[in-house]
Amino acid sequence: MSAPMNAAAEAPLRGPALLQHHAGRLHTKVGAAFPGSHAVFRGHDLHRELRELEWVQLYAYGITGRHLTPAQAELVQALWTHTAYPDARLWNNRVAALAGSARSSATLGMVAGMAVSEATVYGGQAALLSMSFLQNALRRVQAGEVLADVVWAETARSKIYGYGRPINSTDERLPWIMQLAERLGLHDGPHLALAWQVEQVLLTRYTQLRMNYTALHAAIIADMGLSVREYQLLRVPVFIAGMAPCLAEAAEKPEGVLFATPCSAVDYKGAPPRPWHGSKSPAPPA
Structure with a gap:
């Protein structure tokens, strides 16, 4: 008869033990950079093995760990391009x-x-x-x-x-x-x-x-x-x-003119103007 499994060994780490397990190291499956040598992207050499991927395919692969087919990548890109509306009112x-x-x-x-x-x-x-x-x-x-x-x-x-x-x-x-x-x-x-x-x-x-x-x-x-x-x-x-051309055009115009609204164009229905009596506050009720 086999010995029972050690339940404590199978229990997930928690609290200080969990933090200690991750202290001083990065546990990752997505990749790492080795400056001066190479970069790993989900187990592949980025420059040697993945350099032929289009950006959309690489982006999706980084997220999912799966490769989109060329048809899927083309459709994803079309979903982005077909909603690129350069209208600053949006x-x-x-x-x-x-x-x-x-001028940010x-x-x-x-x-x-x-x-x-x-x-x-x-x-x-x-x-x-x-x-x-x-x-x-x-x-x-x-x-x-x-x-x-x-x-x-x-x-x-x-x-x-x-x-x-x-x-x-x-x-x-x-x-x-x-x-x-x-x-x-x-x-x-x-x-x-x-x-x-x-x-x-x-x-x-x-x-x-x-x-x-x-x-x-x-x-x-x-x-x-x-x-x-x-x-x-x-x-x-x-x-x-769609955002980039709106920002670029606004930056080319004089500062602060985009959607300028004069006070006369504001339909205000709040409290009427009130006089300012200085910094003294009224005494609290007795």
Whole structure:
């Protein structure tokens, strides 16, 4: 009879023991730099073995540890280029452009714009919630549930991100991406098919809730096998190409003129002007 396993040896490290295990060393599987010699990127020599990869492929490989196919990499890049809108009125572009107008550094302006791109209503959080819903809905439908029941249960609990658009319910980017996806043979994945079916369910009650770029983006990436966490990292550069020209143009104009608003243009309905009586505060009530 074999001796029982040592439960203490199998227990995960905690507290000071965990910190001591990591003290003075970096435990990593993603890579390391050896200045003057070489760099390792997920077990491969970056300069000898991975130098032929396109940037999108290298970026995705760093996140997932898996290689995108050339078709997948082309579609991911298209998802980025097709939403590169150089319009400084857009919420994240506005942040980058105002940084340029204020003569902040380009890096700070771009990073600030990327930070607000995580917004729930329009940005990254909406995309993550959309992907989570599509993955969960697909599992439930494959287990035998009716999609309409899944959709209406979700709308009763929360909102389904990726459907509807504040200004115009038609998303001009979808036909172009679907055309490319079909050419690349990436148009009929299960999450993407489900996303279109969700749209049809929603339209039976809400005519404005057409699928937008968020759901399309999330469904395509889900069909590539990425997790929500991996998707969050992959989509970081999605708006950068639209931000940069806004910041650059704002920096070329006189400082502070971007979206200048005179006081006369402010429709103020608050308290009327009050006289300032100096620094003495009224005595507290007895």
